[in-house]
Amino acid sequence: MSDDNTPWHRQHLEPRAGLFAILTTVCISVGGLVEIVPMFTIDSSDAPDRVTIEPYTPLEVAGRDIYIREGCYVCHSQMVRPFRDETLRYGLWSRSEEYMWDRPFLLGSRRIGPDLHRVGGKYPDAWHYEHMFDPRSTSPGSVMPPYPWLSRWKIDVDDVNASVVALNRLGTPYSSEDLTATATVLQAQGSEIVERMSASGIEVTWDTEIVALTAYLQRLGRDRTTTLADADGEIP
């Protein structure tokens, strides 16, 4: 082992499991540290065009949790790339500050269906109801499964409250009303959607899952588009 022709690494490194493990740990740490640590210094509130990104309301949080439960992100991305075809098809390309309240992020990795980052406001509420109930009624040829249970199942107010409280503890700002009178807040926003759906002949109650999911989908990507439209500036 110790004769002079033995290379140094064979003498000093490869027989020493502890040293070997430490060096391996160093090797696998460098890349992650260099790439990830600077991300914590990014301040999304300092976005160049002063777009204010509002946190998701409790109803939208409930809808987002349903979106995650059903695995919508498996087939739909939420990231419009800065390509001409994508801005034509979907709208403004996505910016990092728009995701600042996204826990977890839902960029997706596959477009079996279209991108959803600019779906907010694209269709009426009733469209989303019809689409979830029977995707082919609104999108002929779709391969999406129907989700009829969304118009039967109810959200659990305590469950939504637990989510909002947890998100608040992680730093998302919520009002004391959001945190303590969650049911009232949920009902207020849900009732507006119920009213609009009712105008199209769809009868649901404010606490059905489809209402929460619709609230989330209608919200997607709108902070930036509405702010820029209000400022009546040129949309980049």
Added chain:
Amino acid sequence: MSTAAAAASPVELYDDEITKKFVWATLAFAIVGMTVGVWIALELAWWPANLGIPYTTFGRLRPLHTNAVIFAFGGNIVFAGMYYSIQRLLKVRMYSDGLSNFHFWGWQAIIVSAAISLPLGLTQSHEYAELIWPIDIAIAVVFLSFGFNVAMTIARRRVQHLYVAIWFYLSFLITIPVLHVFNNLSLPATLTRSYPVYAGMTDALVQWWYGHNAVGFFLTTPFLGLMYYFLPRAAERPVYSYRLSIIHFWALVFLYIWAGPHHLLYSSLPDWAQTLGMIFSIMLIAPSWGGMLNGLLTLRGAWDRIRTDPVIKFMVVAVSFYGMSTFEGPMMSIRAINGLSHYTNWVIGHVHSGALGWNGMISFGILYWLVPRLWDRELYSEPLATLHFWIATIGIVLYTVTMWGAGLTEGLMWRALDEGGQLQNPVFMDIVNQLAPFYWLRLVGGLLYLSGVLLMAYNLIRTTSAPAPTATAAAAK
């Protein structure tokens, strides 16, 4: 190993019962995981296969498929191969049979809980890290207990120098807990739901740092370790180059970690991070091909056995697919190419050329080599193993080629502009409808591959259930 007959054998030194358990688990979850894969392939070709109930929709079953094939099939074969080779390479029994069994039953319990929780819609949504926080804690405990068992075995080894396979195992045992813990840091809201401490693009970057290195350190380094043990054993040749193994090991563990951002090209991740991800992905060709060449060249002087030995057939094709997919991956990490391939079926094809071609085929080669030795029986049928090889190879080629076709079709149709600079295919469903033939052909490819696995299961079960060799026959060997 049946009692007294083999008592004199040095093999009794080693705990092979644990390897046998992991072999059975590998077979069971290969069938389960790939069956779910075939099922979701059918769902894309024919949506009524979603069955109209919440628990079997594509959105819920796809994570079940990926988790089952990566962590249940892939994990179990890695553990089987590690328990077998570590004891022989270190010339000592595992430190603790109790810990080995805790690892086995703990891992299977985690798999079963995944198979229940994912169809119920309990998920964190991070790809390959979908399992909810209580299961995440169990994963950390079980994996670290395995790591401790291996570390103590290394400490008590009877050889001084650590063989290259052990290096790769060590990098697996070190890196996976780091990735798992940091990617799953989250605040529980309820027993089944939690929110990550990272938000937005930071969460995305941490997740793809994890996600890409799950490929790197769960599907690559431990499998390379297996290759470095089982390929030379099967070929009865020493590893081609010790020097090459040193260079490609250290380069691989250093470079792999940086490549995660190639999953976020053209996203709103800062450009410098995207560029780093792209550059390191391209550099990864070198250490990846170092491993491939070292594997293939180990067969020098034994190439004729490709014709006759199904084990060698599987291993050669596996290492070749490793080389192919580690070339394709870096190409897809180049921004301009990624702009076309990202979000399309091309990515699915790429993943499967790696998973079916590399991980699957090397696993089958190992199983056909290992099972006859573990049970001390002749393989029930070599022609059946050769048939498996051809069915699997045709299945992979069909799968990959159709997914290239589907990916290019959708990628090109999405971006096509007419003379006026407007979308040529403004209706998304027009593009979706072009993919149906590809989805059906892919389904055939997947079915072929699954059929091969069923053949293997039959072959190996017949092998192990053959009557025990008599003492004289064993002595004659």
